[in-house]
Structure formats: structure tokens, C-alpha cells
Amino acid sequence: MARMGAELRRQDFVEATVKVIAEHGVANATTRRIAAAAGCPLASLHYVFHTKDDLFYAVYESLFNLPHQALEEVPAGTTAAETTAGVLRQLIAWIIRHPDAARAQNELFFWAMRNDPEMANKIYSVALEATEQALERATGLHRENAVLKAASRLLIQLVDGLIIAWSAHGDLARLQAETETACKALALLVAND
Structure with missing residues (x-):
């Protein structure tokens, strides 16, 4: 049997954890269930991730980076608001294409808020920093701009709220309509700079 590198194994465990969390929630994401979903021995999971918290943080980091990669493709509008x-x-388009990842990301954040507030704070800080960078790149507004900072925080809140609402109602047309309403609110904030 060919030996698999720790980094490749790590990715397998991260992907399996996303599936398990999306399907069963964080509380039921046992290391045994995750190892089985990855098709790997439990000992391998514990070798690659020393604690379950380390695994969950790695999952959150990987999930957070995925939607922000989609922001590289945002076409510039005629105004910063657009x-x-x-x-x-x-x-939201990324979330529609990756509903398990979005659900797992939210589950992990709420789990972190209850179980490790310091980790939740770190996660939010990383998200805010990445969102500010993405908006700065996309709009040309400077990071010191108060509107850019407010828009970044609002953007995170809108995305999280839309994910929660969609998870509850499951109606894609409603999600898209609610997204357009949220887009108008966000554009108004930025336009009033």
C-alpha cells in the first residue's frame, strides 16, 4: 500500500469533516465518524491533528478561503457601491454552489462561540481582515476609510444572515430575492460616503 503524505491526508480529513458537520452538526462530528468518512484509520486522524479543535480550526480556515477565492472574479462596477x-x-453565488461548506462554516463558528470564544474572535478577525482586503481591491477604497470598514462588517453580517435564513427555508428563489434586497442596503451604505 502506498504511503500518503500528511498534507494530502490532512486535506482528506478537512473535506470529510465538512461533510460530517454539514450532515450531522458539530456536536455529532466525532473523530471516529470523520475518519470513517475520510476512509482513513482513526490513528491517522490523531497523528495529523493532535486535537479536535485543531481539526475544526483547519476546517474553518479552509472554508473561509474558498469563498474569498471567488472574489478574485468580481467584475468592477461603475461605482464602489455597485x-x-x-x-x-x-x-452568495458561491454559497449556492457549495451549501455543505456554507452550513459547516456557520456550524463551526457557532460551536466556537460556545466552546472557545477566543477562537471565535480569531475567526471573526480573520474574516474581517480578508473582507476588507477584498473590498479594497474591488472598489479602490482605502482600508482606513470608515465606509469600507462599515461595509466589510455589514457584508459579513449579511452573508451570515442569508446563509441562516436559506438553511431554514431552503427556497433558492427567496434567497436570491433576499440577496438583492441586501445588495441594495449595502450599496446605499457605500454610496453615502
């Missing part, structure tokens, strides 16, 4: 609304649309 471009900012486009960023929100792009993130």
Missing part, C-alpha cells in the same frame, strides 16, 4: 453589491452577489 462593486460592493457585486461582491455580496458573488459570495
Whole structure:
């Protein structure tokens, strides 16, 4: 049997954890269930990730990076307000294509808030920093700009709220209509700079 490198194994465990969390929730994402979903021995999981918290943080980091990669493709609008609304649309489009990843990301964040507030704070700080960078790149607004900072925080809140609402109602047309309403609100904030 060929030996698999720790980095490749790590990715297998991350992907399996996303599936398990999306299907069963964080509380039921046991290391035994995750190892089985990855098709790997439990000992391998414990070798690659020393603690379950380490695994969950690695999952969150990988999930967070995926939607932000989609932001590289946001076309610039004619104004910063239009471009900012486009960023929100792009993130929701990514979520529609990857519902398990979006569900797992939210589950992990709520788990972290209850079990490790310091980790939750770190996760939010990383998300805010990446969102500010993406909006700065997309709009040309400077990071010191108060509107860019407010728009970044609002963007995160809107995405999280839209994911939660969609998870509850499951109606794609409703999600898209709610996204357009959120885009208008976000664009108004940026346009009032």
C-alpha cells in the first residue's frame, strides 16, 4: 500500500469533516465518524491533528478561503457601491454552489462561540481582515476609510444572515430575492460616503 503524505491526508480529513458537520452538526462530528468518512484509520486522524479543535480550526480556515477565492472574479462596477453589491452577489453565488461548506462554516463558528470564544474572535478577525482586503481591491477604497470598514462588517453580517435564513427555508428563489434586497442596503451604505 502506498504511503500518503500528511498534507494530502490532512486535506482528506478537512473535506470529510465538512461533510460530517454539514450532515450531522458539530456536536455529532466525532473523530471516529470523520475518519470513517475520510476512509482513513482513526490513528491517522490523531497523528495529523493532535486535537479536535485543531481539526475544526483547519476546517474553518479552509472554508473561509474558498469563498474569498471567488472574489478574485468580481467584475468592477461603475461605482464602489455597485462593486460592493457585486461582491455580496458573488459570495452568495458561491454559497449556492457549495451549501455543505456554507452550513459547516456557520456550524463551526457557532460551536466556537460556545466552546472557545477566543477562537471565535480569531475567526471573526480573520474574516474581517480578508473582507476588507477584498473590498479594497474591488472598489479602490482605502482600508482606513470608515465606509469600507462599515461595509466589510455589514457584508459579513449579511452573508451570515442569508446563509441562516436559506438553511431554514431552503427556497433558492427567496434567497436570491433576499440577496438583492441586501445588495441594495449595502450599496446605499457605500454610496453615502
